[in-house]
Amino acid sequence: MDSQKIRTMEEFAALSGISRPTVSKYFNDPSSVRDSTRSRIERALEQYDYRPNIFAINQNRKLTKTIGILVPYLADPFFAEIVRNIEWRCIEAGYLPILFSSHGEQDLEVNALETLKSLKPAGALLAPLGRASDLEALKKFVDEVPTVIFDSDVEVGETFVGLDNFQSIGLMVEYLCSTGSPPCFLEMPPVNPNARKRRQAYRQTMEKLGLEPQIIHVEQETWDFERVGLTEGKRLIQERLIPSDTVLCSNDRIAIGLLAAAYESGLRVGRGPGCAMRIAGHDDHPWSRFTSPSLTTVAQDYESIARGSFEALFVLMEAGFSSHERNATYFEGKLILRSSA
Structure with missing residues (x-):
């Protein structure tokens, strides 16, 4: 591995002998460059140990490769399990999941929405606080970002996925x-x-x-x-x-x-x-x-709720999130018999 510290994509392109536009094209979509070019770039990445600033790249895109996830209380293992399922689906689809927790506080939820919007996400999956949420802030967010609401069925947005x-x-x-x-x-x-x-x-x-x-x-x-x-x-x-x-x-x-x-x-x-x-x-x-x-x-069917939320978000992103009809998907629960009752 070369010990030289690479700080910018321009430096990486110059050292690897590949044009800056081609390198940028690779980082936007590796499949968009020829196989031989992709192999050269990947060998250079190993040699120079360079990783681009994905957030900086996203700021220059109209459609980023990030998906925001917001839950009310990440310390709750229920939400941790849902998020784990959603994160893997994002990663497998080539998206970077960005996770926020509002910790049960309205101001933290509003701040998370504002921060997430500034990152220009391709879409968002939100589990709002509910009664404590600032509904106007939520409505403003979903008007600008393709969003699926899950778990907490507040009357915001076009799509909800959760439990019956x-x-x-x-x-x-x-x-x-x-x-x-x-x-x-x-x-x-x-x-x-x-x-x-x-x-x-x-x-x-x-x-x-x-x-x-x-x-x-x-x-x-x-x-x-x-x-x-x-x-x-x-x-x-x-x-x-x-x-x-x-x-x-x-x-x-x-x-x-x-x-x-x-x-x-x-x-x-x-x-x-x-x-x-x-x-x-x-x-x-x-x-x-x-x-x-x-x-x-x-x-609750964690896997189905995660899958349903993610698939619904892709429909919104592809449609430009302008169907103007609210769709709700409810999954049934399953009785689990154990010793307490």
Whole structure:
């Protein structure tokens, strides 16, 4: 490897003996140059260990090779798994994924949108905060960048891909009712449309079965769901405020906290003899199979949501994102039976 430091594409072109326009053409699309030329460039890249500034290249393009991804809380393994699937699809298609997390904060979400727009992405995949989002900022962004909304179905943009919460919650409620006491529903203040839809789906399914919905609402608005499940769960257990021995939590992270609360309160969770309560969740959080007992839940189809979002984005990019008709794709959940319920 040559020890000379190459700083610009002009320097690389001069040292490799290949014209600057041809080198630029290669970096824009390697398949656009002849095989023999591509081999020469790639040998020179190995020799001089040169890598171009992809962001600088993108600023000179009308259509870049970057795709922006924004999620509300990357520390949540649910979003980490979705993003992992999306990133690989971007890379396999020859695009550079650029990831942002809003960390549950509106101003960080707005800043991420502004930064992403300045990078001139070919498109974007956004999972908005939901209730805390600045809808005007979101609308302005999707008016300028081909965008698919996933997970949180806010009324922004032309395309949404996510879960059918009414199907998935209905599936869980019917299972719990058929195998034991009808469940009560434990929720926090809804941070996005999914939480509201899950409450509605629970209520509708219980009423369809001729049963009285029993909703436990805890007033803590935060993304630290496990902590709320633990602290509020212990309080609810100690004060005997849980109206059923079966609890369906709005998501797995709350359920994981409630499992810990039951353990610390001396209650055995599960389906067998000697169990004081059943606990179920929703999402098939990557850690839910490793709780004790393992958590019964409804799995979201991570792969299909990632694939559907990515494919929908390519349709928008190719069409110039001007269909003016909103399209929504909802994938069904799958019941995952484990030891907790």
